[in-house]
Amino acid sequence: MMVETLPLPLPLPLPLGRLQLQNTRLDLKRWVPAFLSSHKNLFTVLWIAAFASVFIWQRNVVGLGAGGRAFSIFGGRPLPPRPLPMLRPVAFNLTDFGGVGDGLTLNTEAFERAVLAVSKYGKRGGAQLNVPPGRWLTAPFNLTSHITLFLAQDAEILAIQDEKYWSLMPPLPSYGYGREHPGPRYGSFIHGQNLKDVVITGHNGTINGQGQTWWKKYRQKLLNHTRGPLVQIMWSSDIVISNITLRDSPFWTLHPYDCKNVTIRNVTILAPIFEAPNTDGIDPDSCEDMLIEDCYISVGDDCIAIKSGWDQYGIAYGRPSMNILIRNLVVRSMVSAGVSIGSEMSGGVSNVTVENLLVWSSRRAVRIKTAPGRGGYVRQIAYRNLTFDDVRVGVVIKTDYNEHPDEGYDPKAVPILEDISFTGVHGQGVRVPVRVHGSEEIPVRNVTFRDMSVGLTYKKKHIFQCAFVQGRVIGTIFPAPCENLDRYDEQERLVKKSNSQNITDIDYDF
Numbered sequence: 001m002m003v004e005t006l007p008l009p010l011p012l013p014l015p016l017g018r019l020q021l022q023n024t025r026l027d028l029k030r031w032v033p034a035f036l037s038s039h040k041n042l043f044t045v046l047w048i049a050a051f052a053s054v055f056i057w058q059r060n061v062v063g064l065g066a067g068g069r070a071f072s073i074f075g076g077r078p079l080p081p082r083p084l085p086m087l088r089p090v091a092f093n094l095t096d097f098g099g100v101g102d103g104l105t106l107n108t109e110a111f112e113r114a115v116l117a118v119s120k121y122g123k124r125g126g127a128q129l130n131v132p133p134g135r136w137l138t139a140p141f142n143l144t145s146h147i148t149l150f151l152a153q154d155a156e157i158l159a160i161q162d163e164k165y166w167s168l169m170p171p172l173p174s175y176g177y178g179r180e181h182p183g184p185r186y187g188s189f190i191h192g193q194n195l196k197d198v199v200i201t202g203h204n205g206t207i208n209g210q211g212q213t214w215w216k217k218y219r220q221k222l223l224n225h226t227r228g229p230l231v232q233i234m235w236s237s238d239i240v241i242s243n244i245t246l247r248d249s250p251f252w253t254l255h256p257y258d259c260k261n262v263t264i265r266n267v268t269i270l271a272p273i274f275e276a277p278n279t280d281g282i283d284p285d286s287c288e289d290m291l292i293e294d295c296y297i298s299v300g301d302d303c304i305a306i307k308s309g310w311d312q313y314g315i316a317y318g319r320p321s322m323n324i325l326i327r328n329l330v331v332r333s334m335v336s337a338g339v340s341i342g343s344e345m346s347g348g349v350s351n352v353t354v355e356n357l358l359v360w361s362s363r364r365a366v367r368i369k370t371a372p373g374r375g376g377y378v379r380q381i382a383y384r385n386l387t388f389d390d391v392r393v394g395v396v397i398k399t400d401y402n403e404h405p406d407e408g409y410d411p412k413a414v415p416i417l418e419d420i421s422f423t424g425v426h427g428q429g430v431r432v433p434v435r436v437h438g439s440e441e442i443p444v445r446n447v448t449f450r451d452m453s454v455g456l457t458y459k460k461k462h463i464f465q466c467a468f469v470q471g472r473v474i475g476t477i478f479p480a481p482c483e484n485l486d487r488y489d490e491q492e493r494l495v496k497k498s499n500s501q502n503i504t505d506i507d508y509d510f
Helices: 028-036 039-057 108-119 212-219 311-317
Strands: 090-093 102-106 127-131 134-138 147-151 155-159 190-193 196-202 206-208 231-234 237-247 254-257 260-270 288-299 304-306 321-333 337-341 349-369 377-398 416-437 444-456 464-467 469-474 486-488 494-496
Touching: 090 108, 108 127, 108 134, 108 147, 147 155, 231 237, 237 254, 254 260, 304 321, 337 377, 377 444
Parallel strands: 090 127, 102 134, 127 147, 134 155, 147 196, 155 206, 190 231, 196 237, 206 237, 231 254, 237 260, 260 288, 288 321, 304 337, 321 349, 337 349, 349 377, 377 416, 416 444, 416 464, 444 469, 469 486
Antiparallel strands: 321 337, 486 494
């Protein structure tokens, strides 16, 4: 069934709200700089604007009225359904293939028939599969190349919870292990392999993994295989995922594996902040040329975790994660970290930029984690414009994250950590702003801190913690840095050379 051709509105990023002041006699040229010169006032503006944007952006998720239609946040009138854009030369509706969106009917065959129909249009520019408003229960299904999976406003794809419907797959070659159990692993809910030109988008429709049953069985040790991700795309290129909500994954939520040219934009990822184990938000794994921007993530593990394989299996597979830009995110992780690198990074991670990041009410903000046996490297990592609010530990580099797939790893395969910079780190309510825990066998080299001012909640002398780290501090930062780092002034002239980079001042009691 063909659908009406309409122009696609430009993606809506997650910017700070604009204040349009009209008919006022205030002298903006004097008032605005004076107001924003106070860091506390600036932080308040950032905080309010970011969450106002998230609230308005998420109105279709929480503002459902009778019949599943969204209500305006400014009144009780239902918003009209948004027309579906035409993004491919041909488009189908799921209902064309027998789909029933009542939340009870199993739609696996409808999805499979629809994807098969789309696959026949690959040489003609591909085709679009529209998922209309409704609740579409299905077992896991595969995608095809040159597909646009479009979720309408109020559309929700529901994963069946019975694991007998989830097929088993071999372990990932760079892991050699199911991650939670040896042997096979459950496949993902929405899966793709060896694909090109895949788009998953919509009017903020939802893909719901209904992971509650999986989490409970995992805690009770009732599963014999590793849980499956919500969306996993492997060995593929030219992937775009935008303008949707992903929630309650059984395991990792969005897992691009050994992919190139991936864009993830305007995606909301949700899971309970407790009792939802390993529900990472986005896990780029041995990926190259990737953009993650304008997302809101609140989950039960790392919001983002960049990976590249596990110990000897990752070293042998040899595919690094590289050229990754992460920007304009609001994230929350009460269990793990906002943005992590590792701990499975044995293929190497390089050329990563994280900028314009707000981490709130979290255990850790940004973290690099590795261990002897990993091999590989983490280098050329730049963090810029980070804001922490109510965070236990802000910056973490940890080199003893000792978790291994089996006894076959080489303990002498030590990773290299070098060329890591932090510029523009601010916030409030932080207990430990920096904890860089290198070791004699895994020292952390060439670390730079510049423009840092973090409000503290814990009044203890040694709150900037270091061990086996070499690097520098440029200009004045708060709190006072550890003695391991060289001091430079704002013009980058050496003021004081560190006596030793091996001083250990790590306190895990707080």
